[in-house]
Amino acid sequence: MCACLDGCRIFWSEFINLYKKSPCLWKISSFEYSNKTKKAAAYDILVNKLKEKDETATKDTVTKKINNLRSSFRKEHKKVMRSMESGASGDDVYQPTLWYYDMLLFLKDQEMPTQQSNLRVLKSFVKQENLVLMIVILY
Incomplete structure (x- = not known):
């Protein structure tokens, strides 16, 4: 070619x-x-x-x-x-x-989000929220 x-x-x-x-x-x-x-x-x-x-x-x-x-x-x-x-x-x-x-x-930034990538973001958010919750409980 x-x-x-x-x-x-x-x-x-x-x-x-x-x-x-x-x-x-x-x-x-x-x-x-x-x-x-x-x-x-x-x-x-x-x-x-x-x-x-x-x-x-x-x-x-x-x-x-x-x-x-x-x-x-x-x-x-x-x-x-x-x-x-x-x-x-x-x-x-x-x-x-x-x-x-x-x-x-x-x-x-031009890709349409897939269910899998949305799930990954949700898992990341849940992990972060659990961490915040654990810090609040420990405080």
Whole structure:
């Protein structure tokens, strides 16, 4: 696909930047997020970009690639967050190995919460409340 690693990184960096410039595709709180016309235009731009590497690229190809990029980002971001939640500090915090991780940080607050993540937050809250309750009782 790409002749050299740097060429691929440049191409995918440009692709990610085009994606970032289209909040109608990723910013769930945006009014544009539900605008089908804006989304279609944004996908067309990304399809044309991807056609530089794959002449047969379609909207479906673009959405699959975006989903792959986001999935990899989510996995790395979870590792970072778990490392921070574990009490690691400074040099001990997990350092992402995904080369485009920093480029996708604009997505970190754009995921729809799942039942599992809501349950994790609830468990954390319950633990904190129990700790507060134990401190009050001991006082």
